[in-house]
Amino acid sequence: MSIAFAGGEQVDPFTLKDEDGYFWLKGNLHSHTTNSDGKVEPQRRVDGYVSHDYDYLCLSDHHRITRIDSVSVPDDFTLIQGVELHPDNPFGGQRHHFVCLNLEDDIDAERMAPQHVIDQVRAQGGQAWLAHPHWSSISVARDVLPLEGLAGIEVFNTVCQCMGRGESGIHWDDWMEQEHRIYPMLSNDDLHSDPEDPSSGRFDYYRGWTMARVKDRSAESILEALKSGATYGSTGPEIHDIQIDTSGDAAVATVKCSEAQRIYGVCSTYGAQHYDPSGMFEEATFTLRPGAEWVRFEVVGPDGSKAWSNPFDLT
Ligand SMILES: [Zn+2]
Ligand SMILES: [Zn+2]
Incomplete structure (x- = not known):
């Protein structure tokens, strides 16, 4: 459903x-x-x-x-x-x-x-x-x-x-x-x-x-x-693309954006984060928590400014 x-x-x-x-x-x-x-x-x-x-x-x-x-x-x-x-x-x-x-x-x-x-x-x-x-x-x-x-x-x-x-x-x-x-x-x-x-x-x-x-x-x-x-x-970052692969047990998200320090995948269950300890990035692929019905993304720029996607239906 x-x-x-x-x-x-x-x-x-x-x-x-x-x-x-x-x-x-x-x-x-x-x-x-x-x-x-x-x-x-x-x-x-x-x-x-x-x-x-x-x-x-x-x-x-x-x-x-x-x-x-x-x-x-x-x-x-x-x-x-x-x-x-x-x-x-x-x-x-x-x-x-x-x-x-x-x-x-x-x-x-x-x-x-x-x-x-x-x-x-x-x-x-x-x-x-x-x-x-x-x-x-x-x-x-x-x-x-x-x-x-x-x-x-x-x-x-x-x-x-x-x-x-x-x-x-x-x-x-x-x-x-x-x-x-x-x-x-x-x-x-x-x-x-x-x-x-x-x-x-x-x-x-x-x-x-x-x-x-x-x-x-x-x-x-x-x-x-x-x-x-x-x-x-947004208050700063650009979001260029979001693709979500729902074929596996847990959805996998790929986000392309302007320079970011981290991306949150805010889910209807528990959240997920992408973070690269080596520095800023402009593309991230990461696995979301299983069982979520929707996910929305928050992209955090180098200066702490943010962008918010709308939620995606994962069902
Ligand atoms: Zn008001
Ligand atoms: Zn007002």
């Missing part, structure tokens, strides 16, 4: 070949402007990402959509319209934070139950992502399991990292364990500060991104890649 994927059909980005016209786009789906509590105006926020060689961005201000037609971008830069919504949390935890992508109409979420908000986002053809659950002190068992229809999880958030709770990998694994279902991830900045004014900032910019495997630069193609898991997240 195969393990279910939350977003319908899962797509392995490493099966989408250059020769078939696929390429990677680098983007950030979580940012704030002066339309909520960000320090810079929407146009300057966009310009910052354009000048730092990103390919796509969402201005996900709190509560109200910042319209993408209120700013201008080069032809080869893609804006995704969205918002960060904060529905009530009736389950006992703190207020929820959902990064909602591809929305046309505002949703007055603050007095709504979280399930109602997810349903309204989906009714518009949008995606509701569980943002920074570690930072929000969200308990998967208490606050997330009652919900249905979230697109996935923000596994890394730069501004939360500045406050010591940037990674939500444990929440991700726990969620998949309890639902017996694979969810894809996002890696985002969630920046609020002004990168040009160090006194305003928490160094919360240009450090977390999501790579999407697409055939064109349209918002539709990027959104489809996010939802289907044709992505990886």
